[in-house]
Amino acid sequence: MVQFVMLQAPPRKDTRERLLEAAEAAVLAKGFAATSIDELIAAVGITKSGFFYHFKDKADLAKAMMLRYLEQDKALLDSLFDRADELNEDPLHGFLVGLKMFAEMMANLPANYPGCLAASFAYQDTLFNREVCALNAEGMLAWRRRFRERFERIAERYPPRIPADLDTLADTAYTLAEGGLILNRVLKDPTILPRQILQFRDFVRLLFAPAG
Amino acid sequence: MVQFVMLQAPPRKDTRERLLEAAEAAVLAKGFAATSIDELIAAVGITKSGFFYHFKDKADLAKAMMLRYLEQDKALLDSLFDRADELNEDPLHGFLVGLKMFAEMMANLPANYPGCLAASFAYQDTLFNREVCALNAEGMLAWRRRFRERFERIAERYPPRIPADLDTLADTAYTLAEGGLILNRVLKDPTILPRQILQFRDFVRLLFAPAG
DNA sequence: TGTACATCAGTGAACGCGCGTTCACTGATGTAC
DNA sequence: TGTACATCAGTGAACGCGCGTTCACTGATGTAC
Numbered sequence: 001m002v003q004f005v006m007l008q009a010p011p012r013k014d015t016r017e018r019l020l021e022a023a024e025a026a027v028l029a030k031g032f033a034a035t036s037i038d039e040l041i042a043a044v045g046i047t048k049s050g051f052f053y054h055f056k057d058k059a060d061l062a063k064a065m066m067l068r069y070l071e072q073d074k075a076l077l078d079s080l081f082d083r084a085d086e087l088n089e090d091p092l093h094g095f096l097v098g099l100k101m102f103a104e105m106m107a108n109l110p111a112n113y114p115g116c117l118a119a120s121f122a123y124q125d126t127l128f129n130r131e132v133c134a135l136n137a138e139g140m141l142a143w144r145r146r147f148r149e150r151f152e153r154i155a156e157r158y159p160p161r162i163p164a165d166l167d168t169l170a171d172t173a174y175t176l177a178e179g180g181l182i183l184n185r186v187l188k189d190p191t192i193l194p195r196q197i198l199q200f201r202d203f204v205r206l207l208f209a210p211a212g
Numbered sequence: 213m214v215q216f217v218m219l220q221a222p223p224r225k226d227t228r229e230r231l232l233e234a235a236e237a238a239v240l241a242k243g244f245a246a247t248s249i250d251e252l253i254a255a256v257g258i259t260k261s262g263f264f265y266h267f268k269d270k271a272d273l274a275k276a277m278m279l280r281y282l283e284q285d286k287a288l289l290d291s292l293f294d295r296a297d298e299l300n301e302d303p304l305h306g307f308l309v310g311l312k313m314f315a316e317m318m319a320n321l322p323a324n325y326p327g328c329l330a331a332s333f334a335y336q337d338t339l340f341n342r343e344v345c346a347l348n349a350e351g352m353l354a355w356r357r358r359f360r361e362r363f364e365r366i367a368e369r370y371p372p373r374i375p376a377d378l379d380t381l382a383d384t385a386y387t388l389a390e391g392g393l394i395l396n397r398v399l400k401d402p403t404i405l406p407r408q409i410l411q412f413r414d415f416v417r418l419l420f421a422p423a424g
Numbered sequence: 425t426g427t428a429c430a431t432c433a434g435t436g437a438a439c440g441c442g443c444g445t446t447c448a449c450t451g452a453t454g455t456a457c
Numbered sequence: 458t459g460t461a462c463a464t465c466a467g468t469g470a471a472c473g474c475g476c477g478t479t480c481a482c483t484g485a486t487g488t489a490c
Contacts, residue, residue: 015467023434029336033242036444046467047468049468055444117310123331126240140398141399164414168404179387182391183383183390196383196384196387202376248477259436260436
């Protein structure tokens with residue numbers, strides 16, 4: 001009896017979340033403009049009016065996608081740094097551990113259409129309003145702040161071997177991630193991005209580790 | 213009289229080329245799917261049927277855009293290396309000069325929607341057929357081959373200070389360019405990409421130049 | 425030098441399909457009294 | 458415990474607009490003889 005009731009009203013996973021999931025996959029594969037509401041509702045199994053119950057229009061979907069992306073992005077950043085910090089007291093060693101973990105993460109991306117919503121939105125930015133573009137920029141600045149803070153602590157203890165611009169150094173992680181994802185995808189080789197990150201790690205070590 | 217005749221039949225710049233120019237600008241701003249044939253013909257001043265005289269369909273336009281991009285890309289790569297080679301006999305110094313020129317080029321990009329068609333197409337690749345995607349990959353491999361060849365010559369004369377994967381090193385230029393363009397655009401700061409390239413230049417020098 | 429034909433670079437009108445959006449409505453669940 | 462109402466999570470039908478594509482046609486220029 002209980003079983004029967006549950007079959008009638010299945011414990012439906014959050015429809016809105018499933019719409020956002022389907023939208024992200026579709027946008028990463030073909031872009032926002034080519035992603036139709038019809039295909040999203042087909043993937044989730046509701047009607048078009050159901051979609052407009054969750055999002056007031058397509059621009060609202062874009063904003064929700066960006067917010068969801070930023071949330072996941074922040075969680076990734078947190079897990080990267082917090083765990084690296086727990087393991088190490090020395091800022092340089094902790095950071096090198098974090099970069100290694102980052103490379104490992106990037107080596108285990110979904111095989112099909114790995115990618116980053118920030119890049120996809122960036123290359124279609126006239127489709128989005130100022131708010132969504134500003135959110136995207138804010139996400140990038142969060143990476144810069146986080147990395148810069150680490151580099152400041154490292155540089156304090158280990159003076160760099162050559163002059164280094166800490167903002168540029170901080171941006172490199174995001175830059176390599178975005179560029180590497182593009183190469184990964186076009187060349188269909190998932191090892192490119194992790195290798196770029198490990199090479200950056202070599203550079204950081206070469207730059208800060210005491211000579212000899 | 214001559215003037216009058218010329219006004220009647222102006223020395224029309226190649227219409228096809230102007231269509232491709234308009235298409236590239238539009239695609240870099242909002243993506244391929246959102247770029248309509250109507251807006252291209254409006255920009256160029258012909259009718260829709262005129263467009264279909266030049267391209268058999270929209271997929272044909274995509275292919276022509278990619279071929280045009282690859283041609284320009286190759287020219288850029290040539291000018292970078294050939295001129296750097298002329299100036300220097302030493303492979304390392306020549307390469308460092310080339311990277312500096314590359315950074316300067318990237319500092320003087322068009323202000324509006326700087327970007328790379330390769331990245332735009334990569335993030336919408338299900339819109340394109342196998343041929344266009346393969347062309348894109350070939351363009352990236354051309355960069356890898358070019359840079360790798362240089363690094364081989366450099367490593368021959370200057371053994372690297374730490375072990376280095378020459379393919380990864382070779383891919384870094386393209387990776388930084390693609391990633392840097394995205395940061396440039398989202399953060400509206402055209403100095404980000406050139407600074408990434410100059411930092412890579414520092415790394416190369418640190419890696420190969422004799423210590424001391 | 426004059427005529428016939430071919431090619432180039434388009435025009436103009438029409439097409440059908442898919443898209444985002446709206447609107448009135450509904451059945452199940454939750455809450456107040 | 459029963460009734461009235463509100464909210465949640467949608468349904469179903471219709472809309473108008475813009476899109477890519479097709480087709481028959483054209484006026485200017487180039488080429489053969």
